[in-house]
Amino acid sequence: MKLSKIRYFLIFMGPILTITIIFYFMIGWCIYISMTDWRSARVSMKFVGLRNYFDVVQSREFYVSLINNIQWIALFMLPTTFLGLVIAYLIILTGKETIFRTIFLLPTAISMVVAGTLWVWMYATNGGINTLLRMIGLGSLARPWLSDPRTALYALIFVTVWQYLGFSIIVFEAAIKGIDRTLIEAAVVDGASGFQVFRYVILPQVRHGFLIAVPLLGLSALKVFDVVFVATRGGPGISTYVLAYYMWVKAFWWRFMADGAAIAVILLLLSLVLVIPYATYALRRWFG
Amino acid sequence: MRLSIKMAIAYLVLVLMSIFWLLPFYIALVTSLKTHRETYVTNVLQPPSHIYLGAWIEAWNRVSRAFFNSIVVSISSTLLCVLIGSLGGYYLARFRFRGANALFFMIAVGAFIPYYVLLIPMTRLLASIGLFGTLPGLIIAYVILFSPWAALISSAFFLAIPRDFEEAAYVDGASPLQAFFRVVLPIALPGIVSTTIIVFMNIWNEFLFAVSLITDPTYRTIQPEIANLRGTTTVAWNTLMAGSLIGVLPPTIICLFLGRYFIRGLLAGTLRGAAR
Structure with a gap:
């Protein structure tokens, strides 16, 4: 009996356990590489301590990337959660859930590479955005969005809002649907307006939706890479650099693998600020 | 009014x-x-x-090889991830064992951290087994990256299934494996479909590993190929747009026709608890 229990544990859990062990082993490996002098196409594993970290942190690219990532998190998370909640509410109000949900989910389903490519064309001098601005008489605002260092970062941040709004909507839709209908009905009977229902009944009840959307969107903004790669390559200059892109450039362009690994480790540490509370929260909901 | x-x-x-x-x-x-x-x-x-249709024809000539490479890589690694993930996910959802919480926590952390941290060691791992720059190498990388995801998502669906069916099977003398494949999987099929869709889309859309682990254009997958089209100055907008639309065909079809499963998978992936 005891033996067969172990046997079934190994059959069911063996593969995923092995992969989890490999996974964490590789994280450790990355940390080790970040402390070596592997800075050319030739692999070298001589231990140099924290030297690469000091080099990386003092670079201008790192500073710009970090600031850009922070801006990205703030300017992406706020509109995406807020719009997600409002639109989820409006969609439920109209009752046309399938069609609207599908429309907003399309950008969520496609790759960030393609999203970036489509938006490069949208932001082009004669692309969709400038054409629309001219149509509504705001032609003076038209500009080459991605080659202007003042707008490039924000233009890219908007692409991620466009992509993740669908995700935010379905999270809040589920949260709103989880609210006890009688609460809303009681408020309506008491003469509350649509806005009052939203403000005083729905908003406080969708806390759970925020607890999911905020950390997960924050993580997405921290991980952002593909859209920068295809749309601007970090340019103009280094104005749209982000940590993940800097890591890639260091490791796979300059072949400073150890420096790339150091940036990856920094990215990992930053993400843990969000991941550990989130995983703890998920664990509690799971088994609690 | x-x-x-x-x-x-x-x-x-x-x-x-x-x-x-x-x-x-x-x-x-x-x-x-x-x-x-x-x-x-x-x-x-x-x-x-x-x-x-000239742009579509040119785009297809340029990306078709990468498209088929992606089909091969995505389908095989998705199937492996879902098999490995659902076996583990089922056990995690059903059996309490020492260290289950810690393991769940480790898997969840692994699924949410920026997986980029595995990139550089992955080049070493694949080089050491002679698979760097090959499609099997990329498949191995994706199985390591996305099996934890598959385990978590499928687990959420298994949690939502009542135990009665399995218990009936056990009474009839079935082994856990028989109960899993003959009783649980058929009932959990919608959840498994959701898990498969989410993992497939993640792998189809993945870019960083695809662009870094494959250097030979023959083995390039679809996302790096589109990025390459975009980076090639001689490629006109019409071709680039046609190529992009070809590249989003599988996820778009899934979103349009299996949208319900896609949404359930996305929600299960947030680990908000048992998937409804």
């Missing part, structure tokens, strides 16, 4: 937002159907004067 005005505003906002949200797809489509000259002289919003 008040109610209908409220509804009118709701519809107005939603329809305007929807139009704006679909605009990049619309512009990509009309651009891909224009001739090279027409893309420059006409307004981007204007439909093509006549349907021109």
Whole structure:
């Protein structure tokens, strides 16, 4: 009996356990590489301590990337959660859930590479955005969005809002649907307006939706890479650099693998600020 | 009357937002159907004067190999991830064992951290077994990256299934493996479909590992190929848009026709508890 229990544990859990062990082993490996002098196409594993970290942190690219990532998190998370909640509410109000949900989910389903490519064309001098601005008489605002260092970062941040709004909507839709209908009905009977229902009944009840959307969107903004790669390559200059892109450039362009690994480790540490509370929260909901 | 005005505003906002949200797809489509000259002289919003398929043919010639590479990589690694993940996910959902919480926590952390941290060691791991730059190497990388995801998502669905069916099977003398494959999997099939869809989309859309682990253009997968098209200055907008639309075909079809499963998978992936 005891033996067969172990046997079934190994059959069911063996593969995923092995992969989890490999996974964490590789994280450790990355940390080790970040402390070596592997800075050319030739692999070298001589231990140099924290030297690469000091080099990386003092670079201008790192500073710009970090600031850009922070801006990205703030300017992406706020509109995406807020719009997600409002639109989820409006969609439920109209009752046309399938069609609207599908429309907003399309950008969520496609790759960030393609999203970036489509938006490069949208932001082009004669692309969709400038054409629309001219149509509504705001032609003076038209500009080459991605080659202007003042707008490039924000233009890219908007692409991620466009992509993740669908995700935010379905999270809040589920949260709103989880609210006890009688609460809303009681408020309506008491003469509350649509806005009052939203403000005083729905908003406080969708806390759970925020607890999911905020950390997960924050993580997405921290991980952002593909859209920068295809749309601007970090340019103009280094104005749209982000940590993940800097890591890639260091490791796979300059072949400073150890420096790339150091940036990856920094990215990992930053993400843990969000991941550990989130995983703890998920664990509690799971088994609690 | 008040109610209908409220509804009118709701519809107005939603329809305007929807139009704006679909605009990049619309512009990509009309651009891909224009001739090279027409893309420059006409307004981007204007439909093509006549349907021109030259850009689609050129784009297909350029990306078809990568498209099939991606099909091979995505399907095989997705199946492996879902098999490994659902075995583990089932056990995690059903059996309490020492260290289960810690293991769940480790898997969840692994699924949410930026997986980029595995990239550089992965080049070493694959090089050491002679699979760097090959499709099997990329498949191994994706199985390591996305099996934890598959385990978590499928587990959420297994949690939602009542135990009665399995218990009946056990009473009839079935082993856990028999119970899993003959009783649980058929009932959990919608959840498994959701898990498969989410993992497939993640792998199909993955870019960083695809661009870094494959150096030979013969083995390039679809996302790096599109990025490469975008980086090639001789490629015109109409071809680039057609190539992009070819690249989003599988996820778009899934989103349109299996949207319900996609949504359930996305929600299960947030680990908000048992998937309803």
